Amino acid sequence: DKNGILYVANNEGLLTFDGQYWNLFPLPNKTIVRSIEIGPDNKIYVGGQDELGYFSPTENGRLSYHSLTPLINSQNKSFGDVWDIVRINQNIFFRTTTKIFKLINGKIATYKASSEWTFMGASRNVLYAHDFKSGLIKFENDSWVAILRQEELPKNDPVTSIIPIRDNQSIITTLKNGLFILS
Numbered sequence: 001d002k003n004g005i006l007y008v009a010n011n012e013g014l015l016t017f018d019g020q021y022w023n024l025f026p027l028p029n030k031t032i033v034r035s036i037e038i039g040p041d042n043k044i045y046v047g048g049q050d051e052l053g054y055f056s057p058t059e060n061g062r063l064s065y066h067s068l069t070p071l072i073n074s075q076n077k078s079f080g081d082v083w084d085i086v087r088i089n090q091n092i093f094f095r096t097t098t099k100i101f102k103l104i105n106g107k108i109a110t111y112k113a114s115s116e117w118t119f120m121g122a123s124r125n126v127l128y129a130h131d132f133k134s135g136l137i138k139f140e141n142d143s144w145v146a147i148l149r150q151e152e153l154p155k156n157d158p159v160t161s162i163i164p165i166r167d168n169q170s171i172i173t174t175l176k177n178g179l180f181i182l183s
Contacts (some may be wrong), residue, residue, distance in 0.1 A: 001038050009033040014046055014055060016063070025063050027051055037085035037092065045092055047082020052094050052101065071108040072101065084120045088127050088139070095120035100129060111144065118158035123170050130159035136172070147182070 001007070008015040013026035014033050027033060031049035039045055043054040044063070053067040069077065076099060084095040092103040100111040100120060115133035122128070127139040128147070135150035136159060153159070154177035162182070163171045172180045 001042065001044070007036050007038070007044055009036050009046070014044065014063070023063075025055060025065065027053075028065060028067065032081070034081050034083055035085045035094075037087050039087055039092055040090060045085050045087075045094075047085055047094050047096075049081050050077065050079060052082050052085075068103060068108065071103075071106070072110065076101075076110045086120055086122050086127060088122055088125060093120060093127060093139075095129070119160060121162055123162040123164050128159075128162050132156070132158075 119130040136148040
């Protein structure tokens with residue numbers, strides 16, 4: 001973070017390292033922390049199992065956890081592991097295999113997968129996601145827009161990252177079939 005603290009997702013919770021000391025901050029439900037993102041508000045957003053929220057320092061500097069799960073409507077509260085957290089401008093997105101949650105202005109919107117969300121990441125300040133039915137899509141004007149149909153991607157092979165390389169080109173990496181250039 002801006003103070004030089006290292007944050008690590010861990011089976012026991014959130015680990016911090018200040019260059020000399022390690023500290024452990026477990027989630028209230030004692031689940032694994034799978035993902036971390038530092039927000040524009042300097043909060044440390046974390047995702048666990050059926051849990052998402054953030055850590056922020058108290059007056060004495062100790063980290064305190066604040067769950068965002070109560071903001072999720074009741075039919076979407078069972079979501080499993082939060083595998084990715086991405087910040088785009090003032091929005092924070094959390095990816096599970098069945099849902100993507102968007103946090104903005106203290107509210108959470110839910111986007112359900114048509115089959116399975118396998119990837120979510122940002123490239124050039126654009127949010128991308130991969131779903132085995134919809135293909136590669138991007139988030140634009142509060143909705144998901146198709147970039148590549150699933151038929152244009154390797155079968156049963158999840159996208160693992162999108163990396164900008166030059167002008168309007170990016171490298172798409174896949175788990176099993178290598179790299180592709182997106183123009």
